[in-house]
Amino acid sequence: xxxxxxxxxxxxxxxxxxxxxxxxxxxxxxxxxxxxxxxxxxxxxxxxxxxxxxxxxxxxxxxxxxxxxxxxxxxxxxxxxxxxxxxxxxxxxxxxxxxxxxxxxxxxxxxxxxxxxxxxxxxxxxxxxxxxxxxxxxxxxxxxxxxxxxxxxxxxxxxxxxxxxxxxxxxxxxxxxxxxxxxxxxxxxxxxxxxxxxxxxxxxxxxxxxxxxxxxxxxxxxxxxxxxxxxxxxxxxxxxxxxxxxxxxxxxxxxxxxxxxxxxxxxxxxxxxxxxxxxxxxxxxxxxxxxxxxxxxxxxxxxxxxxxxxxxxxxxxxxxxxxxxxxxxxxxxxxxxxxxxxxxxxxxxxxxxxxxxxxxxxxxxxxxxxxxxxxxxxxxxxxxxxxxxxxxxxxxxxxxxxxxxxxxxxxxxxxxxxxxxxxxxxxxxxxxxxxxxxxxxxxxxxxxxxxxxxxxxxxxxxxxxxxxxxxxxxxxxxxxxxxxxxxxxxxxxxxxxxxxxxxxxxxxxxxxxxxxxxxxxxxxxxxxxxxxxxxxxxxxxxxxxxxxxxxxxxxxxxxxxxxxxxxxxxxxxxxxxxxxxxxxxxxxxxxxxxxxxxxxxxxxxxxxxxxxxxxxxxxxxxxxxxxxxxxxxxxxxxxxxxxxxxxxxxxxxxxxxxxxxxxxxxxxxxxxxxxxxxxxxxxxxxxxxxxxxxxxxxxxxxxxxxxxxxxxxxxxxxxxxxxxxxxxxxxxxxxxxxxxxxxxxxxxxxxxxxxxxxxxxxxxxxxxxxxxxxxxxxxxxxxxxxxxxxxxxxxxxxxxxxxxxxxxxxxxxxxxxxxxxxxxxxxxxxxxxxxxxxxxx
Numbered sequence: 001x002x003x004x005x006x007x008x009x010x011x012x013x014x015x016x017x018x019x020x021x022x023x024x025x026x027x028x029x030x031x032x033x034x035x036x037x038x039x040x041x042x043x044x045x046x047x048x049x050x051x052x053x054x055x056x057x058x059x060x061x062x063x064x065x066x067x068x069x070x071x072x073x074x075x076x077x078x079x080x081x082x083x084x085x086x087x088x089x090x091x092x093x094x095x096x097x098x099x100x101x102x103x104x105x106x107x108x109x110x111x112x113x114x115x116x117x118x119x120x121x122x123x124x125x126x127x128x129x130x131x132x133x134x135x136x137x138x139x140x141x142x143x144x145x146x147x148x149x150x151x152x153x154x155x156x157x158x159x160x161x162x163x164x165x166x167x168x169x170x171x172x173x174x175x176x177x178x179x180x181x182x183x184x185x186x187x188x189x190x191x192x193x194x195x196x197x198x199x200x201x202x203x204x205x206x207x208x209x210x211x212x213x214x215x216x217x218x219x220x221x222x223x224x225x226x227x228x229x230x231x232x233x234x235x236x237x238x239x240x241x242x243x244x245x246x247x248x249x250x251x252x253x254x255x256x257x258x259x260x261x262x263x264x265x266x267x268x269x270x271x272x273x274x275x276x277x278x279x280x281x282x283x284x285x286x287x288x289x290x291x292x293x294x295x296x297x298x299x300x301x302x303x304x305x306x307x308x309x310x311x312x313x314x315x316x317x318x319x320x321x322x323x324x325x326x327x328x329x330x331x332x333x334x335x336x337x338x339x340x341x342x343x344x345x346x347x348x349x350x351x352x353x354x355x356x357x358x359x360x361x362x363x364x365x366x367x368x369x370x371x372x373x374x375x376x377x378x379x380x381x382x383x384x385x386x387x388x389x390x391x392x393x394x395x396x397x398x399x400x401x402x403x404x405x406x407x408x409x410x411x412x413x414x415x416x417x418x419x420x421x422x423x424x425x426x427x428x429x430x431x432x433x434x435x436x437x438x439x440x441x442x443x444x445x446x447x448x449x450x451x452x453x454x455x456x457x458x459x460x461x462x463x464x465x466x467x468x469x470x471x472x473x474x475x476x477x478x479x480x481x482x483x484x485x486x487x488x489x490x491x492x493x494x495x496x497x498x499x500x501x502x503x504x505x506x507x508x509x510x511x512x513x514x515x516x517x518x519x520x521x522x523x524x525x526x527x528x529x530x531x532x533x534x535x536x537x538x539x540x541x542x543x544x545x546x547x548x549x550x551x552x553x554x555x556x557x558x559x560x561x562x563x564x565x566x567x568x569x570x571x572x573x574x575x576x577x578x579x580x581x582x583x584x585x586x587x588x589x590x591x592x593x594x595x596x597x598x599x600x601x602x603x604x605x606x607x608x609x610x611x612x613x614x615x616x617x618x619x620x621x622x623x624x625x626x627x628x629x630x631x632x633x634x635x636x637x638x639x640x641x642x643x644x645x646x647x648x649x650x651x652x653x654x655x656x657x658x659x660x661x662x663x664x665x666x667x668x669x670x671x672x673x674x675x676x677x678x679x680x681x682x683x684x685x686x687x688x689x690x691x692x693x694x695x696x697x698x699x700x701x702x703x704x705x706x707x708x709x710x711x712x713x714x715x716x717x718x719x720x721x722x723x724x725x726x727x728x729x730x731x732x733x734x735x736x737x738x739x740x741x742x743x744x745x746x747x748x749x750x751x752x753x754x755x756x757x758x759x760x761x762x763x764x765x766x767x768x769x770x771x772x773x774x775x776x777x778x779x780x781x782x783x784x785x786x787x788x789x790x791x792x793x794x795x796x797x798x799x800x801x802x803x804x805x806x807x808x809x810x811x812x813x814x815x816x817x818x819x820x821x822x823x824x825x826x827x828x829x830x831x832x833x834x835x836x837x838x839x840x841x
Contacts, residue, residue, distance in 0.1 A: 035123050038070060038103065039132040042121055046137045046223065047109060054095075054108040072103035073122040082133050084120035114140045159202055159232055161186065161212070172217040175202065181213050181225035209233050244283045249301075251288055253281050255628070259290060261300075272298045279669070280629075282321045282328065284341060289321050289328050293670075297321060297330060299340075306341035313338065319671070322361045322368065324381060329361050329368050337361065337370060339380070346381030353378065359736075359752055362403045362410065364423060369410050373753055375399045377412055379422070386410045386423030395420040401754065401776045404447045406465060411452050415776075417442045419454055421464075428452040428465030437462040446487040448506060453493050455485045461495055463505075470506030478503060486528040488512075488546055494533050496526050502535060504545075511546030518543065527568040529586060534573050536566050542575055544585075559583055569608045572626065574615075576606050582615055584625075591626030598623065607648045607655065609668060614655050620644045622657055624667075631655040631668035640665040649690045649697065651710065656697050662686045664699055666709075673697040673710030673717070682707040691731040691738065693751060698738050704728045706740055708750075716751030724748060732771045732778065734791060739771050739778050747771060747780055749790075756791035764788060 041057055074090035090098050095108040103121065117136040122129055161175060170189070177183040185202040212230045216223045244251045251261045259274035259281060277293040287301025289309070297314040301307030305326040317333040327341030329349070337354035341347030346368045357372040367381030369389070377396040381387030385408045389396055399414040409423030411431070419438035423429030427450045431438055441456040451465025453473070461478035465471030469491035476495075484496045492506030494514070502519035506512030511533045522538045532546030542559040562577040572586030574594070582599035586592030591613040602617040612626030614634070622641040626632030630653045634641060644659040654668025656676070664683040668674030672695050676683060686701045696711025698719075706724035711717035716738055727742040737751030739759070747764035751757030756778040767782040777791030 035070075035125055035128065035130050039121060039123055039130065041103070042119070042132050042134050044135045044137075046139060048139050049109045049111050049114050054106045056104070056106050058102075058104050069125060070101065070103070071124045072098070072100050073124075074098045074105065075120045075122070076117050078115055078117060080116055080118050080135060082118070084118050084133055090119070109138045111140065114138050158204055161202065161230075174215045175228075176213040176215070176225070177205070177210055179211075179213055179225070179227065181215050185212070205232070244281045244288065251281055251283070253278055253290075253629070255633075257293070261288075272300045274298070280321075282323050284323045284327065284345075285325050287341070289323070289330075291318055291321060295319075295333070299328070304342050306347065309340045312340050320361070322363050324363050324367065325365045327368075327381070329363070329370075331358055331361055335359070335373070339368070344382050346387065349380045352380050359754060360403075362405050364405050364409065365407050367410075367423070369403050369405070369412075371400060371403055371754075375401070375415070375754060377403065379410070384408070384424050386429065389422045392420050392422050402445075404445045404452065406447050406451060407449045409452075409465070411445050411447065411454075413442060413445050416440065417457070419445065421452070426450070426466055428471065431464045434462050434464050444485070446485045446493065448487050448489055448491045448493065448510075450491060451493075451506070453485050453487065453495075455482060459483065459498070461485060463493070466491075468507060470512065473505045476503035476505050484526065486526045486533060488528050488532060489530040490547075492533075492546065494526050494528065494535075496523060500524065500538070502526060504533070509547060514545045517545050525566065527566050527573055529568060529571045529573070529590075531571070532586070534566055534568065534575075536563060536575075540564065540578065542566060544573075565606065567606050567608045567613070569612065569626070570610050572613075574606050574608070574613050576603060580604070580618065582606060584613070589627060591632065594625045597625050605648070607650050609650050609654065610652050612655075612668075614648050614650070614657075616645055616648050620646070620660070622648060624655070629653070629669065631674065634667045637665050637667050647690070649692050651692050651696065652694050654710065656690055656692070658687060658690050658699075662688070662702070664690065666697070671695070671710060676709045679707050679709050689731070691733050693733050693737065694735050696751075698731055698733070698740075700728060700731055704743070706731065708738070711736070711751070716757065719750055722748040722750050730771075732773050734773050734778065735775045737778075737791070739773070739780075741768060741771055745769070745783070749778070754791075759788075759790045762788040762790050 045055065047055055075084050075086050076088050076090055076093065077084050090096055093107065094110055094113060096105065098105045115138055117138065118133060119136060120131055120133050122131045172189045174187040175185050177185050185205065210232045212228045213225055214228050215225050249261060251259055253259050257276045257278050259278050274290065278290045279293050280291045282289045284306045286305035287299060287307035289297055289299045289306060291297050295316045295318050297318045299307055299309040306328045314330065319331045319333055321328055321330045324346045326345035327339060327347035329337055329339045329346060331337055335356045335358050337349065337358050339347055339349040345366045354370060357374060358370045359373050360371045362369045364385045366385035367379060367387030369377055369379045369386060371377055375398045377389065377400050379387055379389040396412060399416060400412045401415050402413045404411045406427045408427035409421060409429030411428060412420045414420065417440045419431060419442050421429055421431040438454055441458060442454045443457050444455045446453045448470045450469035451463060451471035453470060454462045456462065459480045459482050461473060461482050463471055463473040470493045478495050481497045481499065482495045483498050486494045488510040490510045492504060492510040492512035494502055494504045494511065496502055500521045500523045502523050504512055504514040510531050519535060523535045524538050525536045527534045532544060534542055534544045536542055540561050540563045542563050559575050562579060563575045564578055565576040567574050569590055572584060572590040572592035574582055574584045574591065576582050580601045580603050582603050584592055584594040590611045599615060602619060603615045604618050605616045607614045609630045611630040612624060612632030614622055614624045614631065616622055620643045622634065622645050624632050624634040641657050644661060645657045646660050647658045649656045651672045653672035654666060654674030656673060657665045659665065662685045664676065664687050666674055666676040683699050686703060687699045688702050689700045691698045693711060693716045696708060696717035698706055698708040700706060704726045706719055706728050708717045708719045716736055724740055727744060728740045729743050730741045732739045734755045736755040737749060737757035739747055739749045739756060741747050745766045745768050747768050749757055749759040755776055764780055767784060768780045769783050770781045772779045777789060780788045782788065
């Protein structure tokens with residue numbers, strides 16, 4: 001949101017009297033130098049036309065015996081060539097008077113007399129005449145104004161001073177913030193005379209009232225310190241960091257934690273305190289909920305749509321709030337959930353047990369699904385939108401590791417590689433047509449608004465749901481060799497194959513039709529947001545397709561070559577080029593517009609959160625842009641990341657920068673790791689590496705200890721239950737858990753038990769030589785050739801894992817497949833019947 005600030009325009013008329021000289025000459029009788037001394041009072045001067053005092057020269061003559069009779073004459077011209085003739089007497093100048101006896105003159109130049117003059121004063125005495133030539137520079141009245149540019153609007157306080165018809169090449173000007181002209185705010189020399197207007201940007205000014213003072217050096221003449229009478233008032237704006245909308249009203253979350261609302265309807269908040277400490281705002285279609293820094297939440301808007309939360313306790317412990325179209329669900333620190341709002345949209349959860357154990361909530365437009373720590377799922381809300389899962393209750397009683405959603409249906413991925421679906425059949429809630437294909441071997445599920453796509457460990461893809469929005473992939477070949485799937489959430493998919501080709505399907509407006517670009521080969525990576533795709537090719541070029549407003553159109557930027565890497569968040573892309581520059585495109589508020597920072601050179605890497613970017617430059621500085629709440633605004637730590645940064649790490653909503661002195665700087669959402677104040681002393685030095693889950697960070701120190709912060713919900717920011725005070729040599733992370741390998745061959749884990757935070761069922765006390773991870777699992781390679789696996793398949797006995805897996809593991813992926821060093825692949829999905837040998841995969 002852009003605030004238009006009123007321009008402060010001041011036009012002032014300044015005059016400087018550089019020389020208002022009074023010279024005293026003492027002449028001895030018949031002194032041959034008396035005439036020269038009498039002329040010494042004349043010297044070069046500069047003058048601003050319009051000044052309210054005349055230029056006046058005066059002299060005194062004190063003669064000891066005999067007075068010399070002097071006669072002065074004055075001439076001028078406009079050529080500075082030391083050759084003034086007698087054609088133009090000074091008396092012809094407007095407002096100029098000259099005393100032939102004393103040589104005194106008085107002059108008040110007018111605007112019409114602006115220019116450079118050369119004066120000649122002739123002095124005659126006793127028949128002898130000598131002369132002196134000197135210069136006068138009459139300057140036009142300078143006009144000044146303050147303007148408010150884009151940087152000022154975003155909260156920076158560096159006003160610009162404009163002036164015209166004032167300085168020439170070689171002149172120098174300095175503006176000050178005090179009447180003694182000692183606090184410099186801008187200082188510059190003029191190097192050209194072509195520009196009609198010249199612009200000076202001041203340094204950062206403090207909050208308060210400012211009055212500008214000025215010195216100038218013109219034609220090597222120093223002007224005195226003068227008061228420009230130009231004033232500037234600055235008050236630090238309360239920057240808006242995010243705006244939320246209902247059908248007819250808006251709410252803006254500001255940098256100081258306050259919220260302002262405006263618009264028609266649903267915006268009456270007499271009983272709600274929104275003046276401070278708000279960290280997040282969530283909305284249904286007709287109401288708002290705001291989470292505050294103390295863990296409480298407040299609501300307002302249309303009562304039935306969630307604006308009235310009086311029936312539930314939101315006074316403390318609120319970790320996260322999720323919204324359907326007309327109801328809210330809040331996860332509390334103890335794993336319980338409270339709901340309110342329209343009952344048929346999920347506001348009434350009285351029919352299910354949400355008293356404990358909930359680790360995450362997922363939503364469709366009118367229903368919720370809660371994943372519990374024991375791998376079970378409970379649902380509520382509109383039955384046709386996924387709120388009724390009674391037909392698959394047994395399948396959801398255990399083993400679920402993640403849930404995916406379309407707008408009206410859910411799909412649950414289980415630890416055995418099977419998929420369970422429910423909800424509106426037209427939106428992917430019915431997968432019966434592909435039941436055999438998703439009964440095992442699925443390693444990941446991707447969702448669009450109306451459909452799902454499942455990637456299997458044999459490289460095939462299975463799709464179901466609305467055929468026009470990605471539910472039907474029959475027109476493209478996805479039977480094998482697919483290595484990755486990407487989805488534009490509003491209705492399209494793209495599959496990258498192992499030969500570098502890409503196939504797409506789904507809604508053409510969101511990237512389902514890629515016929516306009518060449519994706520036949522050489523693609524090394526695909527990036528997607530909600531509406532568009534970008535493919536990086538091996539020659540460094542990038543092709544884009546999909547919704548132009550979200551990055552599907554990139555012809556206005558140069559990404560035809562030299563691109564080394566693309567990173568993306570939910571709705572914007574950033575491409576790092578070989579020359580160290582970065583180009584961005586996509587939704588402006590998510591980082592698609594990076595014009596506020598310098599990315600023209602020197603960038604060595606780019607990092608991202610859900611809605612922001614951070615660029616590390618070769619000089620060790622970091623610049624950020626995008627959604628300020630999610631790390632796009634690093635102004636609070638600008639000084640700390642201006643140099644010395646060696647690497648940047650990110651969670652979904654925060655950044656952490658590791659510096660060369662072993663210290664760590666953080667910014668972004670606090671409970672996602674953006675606030676490390678509780679461990680400031682511990683990470684002020686000695687940190688050698690940082691690791692992250694989706695919500696928290698863990699810093700490995702030179703003494704072998706671990707410091708963790710953030711993620712107070714899944715506990716990956718809490719190491720109080722394990723010994724990581726010494727001996728740690730490496731840290732590994734899943735989506736919501738950490739594993740630390742120690743020098744004695746043992747491993748300790750912490751975080752969400754469903755993601756590997758609880759390893760109590762396997763023996764990790766000794767002999768571990770390496771740890772491999774997926775999003776949901778860990779596998780430990782032991783020195784005796786056995787392997788211990790835990791996480792989403794933590795119910796698998798260690799003996800069984802050791803029996804089937806053996807040694808020589810190269811990597812582990814999916815949920816859960818093992819790639820061996822000899823090129824074979826086996827899967828734990830569907831044990832004890834392992835997947836076929838995929839040697840050479």
